[in-house]
Amino acid sequence: MDLRPCSNVCSVTKKEEVGEPLIGGLVVGISNVSFHVFKANSTEIVKSHRVSLTNVLTTRDGWIEQDPIMILRSAEECIDKAMAAGKVLNGRVMAVGIANQRGTVMAWDKTTGEPLSNAILSSDVRTARMVYEFLKKNDKYKFQKTNGLPASSCFSAFKIMWLMRNDPAVQMACDQHRCHFGTIDSWLTWNLTGGKQGGVFVTDTTNAAYTFLMNINTCNWDPALIKYFGVPLDALPEIRSSSEIYGQITRESLLKVPLAGIIGNRQASLLGHKCHRPGHAKAVWGSSGSLMANTGENKIYSKHGLITTIAFHFGHSSRPVYALEGPIASIGEGAQWVKKMFNSKSCECTVPGKADKNKQYVYFVPALRGLFAPYWQEDARCVIVGLNRETKNEDIYRAALESSCFQTRDIIDALDKDLKMPLRHLKVDGGLSNDCYLMQFQADISNMQVSVASFKEITALGAAMVAGYASGVELWDIRCMPELKSNTYTPKMSTEERENRYIDWKRSVARTFNWIDRSSDWDGCMYCWIGAGTMLAFGLLAFLFIRRKQ
Template sequence: MNVRPCNKLCSLENSTQPLVGAVVVSSTSVSFHLFRANSSDIIKLHRVPITNLLSTRDGWLEQDPIAIMRSVEECIDKTMAYEKVTNERVIAIGIANQRGTVLAWNKNTGVPLSNAILSSDIRTTRMVNEFLRKNDKYKFQNICGLPASSCFSAFKIKWLIKHDPVVLETCKQGHCYFGTIDTWLIWNLSGGPQAGNFVTDTTNAAFTFLMDIDKLQWDPTLLKYFGISSDALPKIKSSSEIYGMTNRELLKVPISSIIGDRQAALLGHKCFRAGDAKAILGTSGSVIVNTGENKIFSKNGLLTTIAFHCGPTMRPTYALEGPISCAGEGIDWVKKNFNTKSNKCDIYPEKYEKKRKNVYFVPALRGLFAPYWREDARCIIVGFDRNTRSEDIIKAAKESVCFQIKDIVGALEKDIKLPIRYLKLNGGVTNDRSLMQFQADILNVQICVPTINELTALGAAMMAGNAPGIDAWDIRCMPEIKNDIYAPKMRSDEQEIRYIDWSRSVVRSFGWVDIPIESKKYDWALTAGIILASGILIYLFISKKNLTVKLF
């Protein structure tokens, strides 16, 4: 792993030891954490929930960017108001955020031109389908490392330019900024319209479908294809350097880290070596394997992305990633809609364990991501009969998370040509101990679940403390993270049967949505072409028949 040597190390016993902050923005909450430098000790944190805006349009998922910004400010102010925390002790902060969520705003006024469109929003499915009718999904893989999918920011930016007249007009005037959540936060925290720093990092830029994975810059070919000006996009920097200063009254310190939430968790769990694999399971999910300095372009439905980029003079560490569109969200959806008392991911009741029904739930609420990339897939439940209980369907929803991870791990092993011998996991779903045992069973590998929960925040703080000019955190010398270990216990024949049945269920989820293309003109042209071709064939058939009659 490419990391800088740290020049200033602080003793954990020192009561005046500096603190490093971390802002974490997920799809469901905003939080601010204060860590002792060079440790996983949390001094104070404050968290507030954020909710999606109500929409009558199918597949639209939006949040209020002003509300997100205010929640971040609230979390910082409430944490800094803690009597044992002083501004002098906090030396830097970092930001970890959900990638793919994007918005537009006026750079002169700071007023948002759109809501924040979440990564899981599928309004661009028609646009992606139009792309796929003309191109292979991996057409630009050698540039950006990604297959075409509605989850990436570029398609959402193109949609805004095409469908929102205010965004289009502001772009023509040269006053429009597009950015992911990290860019929006840093621009506001560092001054906004007056002096805000318009930047992002390589881990977030890699998820836009616009960054050259080699040069780590916006690619001109992709910008031209999507009709996006580079002036409207932030400058790409490393994940660990000083970008600017916060302008909060209670906190005026350098912002020295930006990193995607999945990569932050990978770093927080100390996945430093090539081959280290990690799964993050929350509302959605992801499986990432560190591939070191080597880029591997997947042939099995995965993303080539950045794992870490630990400073402006350092080479990036690459990764292969398999995003999961629906993890904990699928479990909560089943519990809400199948008449259960609890919406939490609690342990499956032991009294039903011996009567387990082999029911399978494919949680394609908005299609399937890696390794299938099927926008036309939808949820199905397979294998239930008159004796099936709601608990069996809940169990199937939980097990679907584990099966999806197995799908991705299988693809990872094919791409890296090595077996995954253990898998580190964290996220809300991992609190279910019986589910983690099933994960070990179905994967047939050791599962490591950390005893601390805030690994995403820890990864962001590590990068912030590691930055040149801060030098308060030696990533290489972090204390070990304690883990609960789950070893596989399931018989190999049962593993095989269960996974075969899951795979059969996934295939049955395909093709339930007939997705039209974005362009109406293209629809008419296609229809006219079919009619014309049919007419020509009929004419040739009749002519040939008449000729045959004349000859005989």
């Protein structure tokens, strides 16, 4: 990765300097929005503010939506409250970057600025029938050499096609050439730079790569894919690099500050954790998850269930850095579901060494909405395997937590095969990375060193880094960032136990497949919970019956 030096960095190294420049990082996730103000070229946070997000309530199974206005107002609130702090002086914030959850997509009217639809989240599975119809006629990897992706309901193109087919307001706006489709970065950038009064309609390559519509070779919208999905080209944003000045912010609290960075949240985390070289790998554990490995300027098309994507793209004149990624549909969400259903106490499940006392292991496969990489099984549903008379609620919760590690091991094994070299070290962050037992188990089951940074705002740091590095800002030297202080975990599990447990996990995963009868007239917005609900209901009844007999 060829990075230029930043000419202005030397002016920010003296921490006592009164007018020291600052860089803002706006992060939009699934559950919250935050804005962090960093001292340029450092991990020091001057001020931050965070707001929680909620999903739109709906009775339609499998639909997961958020209100775009709520997302925008939350972002504005975070910016305004952080900038209102006494430490943040007017004129000191020199640029702002955005990191966002890539899979969420929406439509809005460019003439009024009003949303035409709710924001549809990546985990929404209303398009499962469309994917099934696609797979009846095509291999799931039909377009892999074009966009790097298998066909899946998690990608935006299927959701855009659904909106054009099913939402009359979107249909009319498309016919009248006033519709904008975009991921959350495009919605926020357009509004923050003026909205209907000249807002900039752009996205970056890391977000566009997740839509299914971008050509991974040219970093432009692919004409064949645009035609296949029937998306009007004038309704899509211009694709730009992740680090350049797109426009100036018009909001009073950041008036005329350059918006100079847009990057997917997983890529921002990869960058912030200093995974700059080929072979560096990073896992993020939130409600969902991802494991991404930097492959440098070489594209690797996976033969083992991973996706080819853009890791970084520093400026329009630079070549993109590629990555192999394994998206994971459910990590924290599955654990929270089990904790609620079984009334488990997390403190009793995460004590190091406690799991070793029970050799009758329980396995939970959290296919709440199917499985992503490396299986790509839309019709997979949850299973709990290994219940017996001695099983306790806490054992099931521990199994749900451990499923995060097993799913990560699945991705690691696929990476080893695609990269033709074993990973030796994995960096991890996200909410579950605070669990010491879980991180030790990840090191054990993967047989590799695992590092968890003590600094927790890595995604915001990545957003600030791409903004500070942009040409015309040049206040962040990405090459010279020090390694973050980390807690490191090394493998302690025996080879025999590791492989036996992983074999049992793979057997459990195989039992989740083909739970949907696709020969019947099923609908993607109604099928989602039938298989999982029926199966888990029987499992719960059996478990409760056994417990009562004790």
